[in-house]
Amino acid sequence: KAGVTQTPRYLIKTRGQQVTLSCSPISGHRSVSWYQQTPGQGLQFLFEYFSETQRNKGNFPGRFSGRQFSNSRSEMNVSTLELGDSALYLCASSLGQGPTYEQYFGPGTRLTVT
Amino acid sequence: GESVGLHLPTLSVQEGDNSIINCAYSNSASDYFIWYKQESGKGPQFIIDIRSNMDKRQGQRVTVLLNKTVKHLSLQIAATQPGDSAVYFCADSAKGYKLIFGTGTLLAVQP
Numbered sequence: 717k718a719g720v721t722q723t724p725r726y727l728i729k730t731r732g733q734q735v736t737l738s739c740s741p742i743s744g745h746r747s748v749s750w751y752q753q754t755p756g757q758g759l760q761f762l763f764e765y766f767s768e769t770q771r772n773k774g775n776f777p778g779r780f781s782g783r784q785f786s787n788s789r790s791e792m793n794v795s796t797l798e799l800g801d802s803a804l805y806l807c808a809s810s811l812g813q814g815p816t817y818e819q820y821f822g823p824g825t826r827l828t829v830t
Numbered sequence: 831g832e833s834v835g836l837h838l839p840t841l842s843v844q845e846g847d848n849s850i851i852n853c854a855y856s857n858s859a860s861d862y863f864i865w866y867k868q869e870s871g872k873g874p875q876f877i878i879d880i881r882s883n884m885d886k887r888q889g890q891r892v893t894v895l896l897n898k899t900v901k902h903l904s905l906q907i908a909a910t911q912p913g914d915s916a917v918y919f920c921a922d923s924a925k926g927y928k929l930i931f932g933t934g935t936l937l938a939v940q941p
Contacts, residue, residue: 720873758919758932758933758934759874759919759921759934760931761928761929761930764928772927772928773928806873806874808873814926815864815921815923815926815928816862816879816923816926818876818879819876820876821873821874821875823871823872823873824873
């Protein structure tokens with residue numbers, strides 16, 4: 717069974733631009749969660765989507781948004797990029813909603829904002 | 831590989847020794863706890879979990895201990911191997927809400 721895939725793996729953007737990251741979950745998984753990982757703040761939860769609806773949200777500004785499609789694939793968008801948005805963005809898929817379902821993480825997208 | 835943390839606490843052990851990685855959490859309402867392992871260039875990988883109605887759970891070569899009184903979690907790895915070298919994170923959740931991750935500990939296994 718294929719694991720969680722994230723595209724692109726690496727991305728360089730300029731301040732003020734916007735970016736869209738993509739996540740394909742494991743087949744059969746209906747939940748996708750997004751996380752930001754930085755050396756300073758560690759791993760932080762962004763949001764979770766289940767059945768195309770956002771079910772849970774972390775403490776990030778509205779510049780961070782996401783969506784989920786009917787095939788469970790998810791995208792995350794960051795608008796008006798800031799230098800502090802440079803991070804590894806991880807997505808994780810699971811069978812059901814919420815953290816008690818085992819989450820399978822992808823390898824991440826490394827975003828660098830210059 | 832990806833850098834997951836520049837100033838992580840580091841635990842250095844000899845191959846074959848037992849490792850104990852500790853974690854403190856702050857939310858007294860947390861009722862679910864997980865340990866993850868993250869190798870360089872990869873996303874976190876689930877190791878073991880425990881619910882708040884338990885104080886110990888064992889897996890293959892790993893044991894998690896939960897002390898709710900002092901809000902402390904530990905991961906014990908028996909007979910540590912070079913392949914165990916990674917960053918280890920604890921995470922907790924209250925009532926199915928979002929996971930809160932600890933800062934991580936780098937485990938370095940010396941051959």
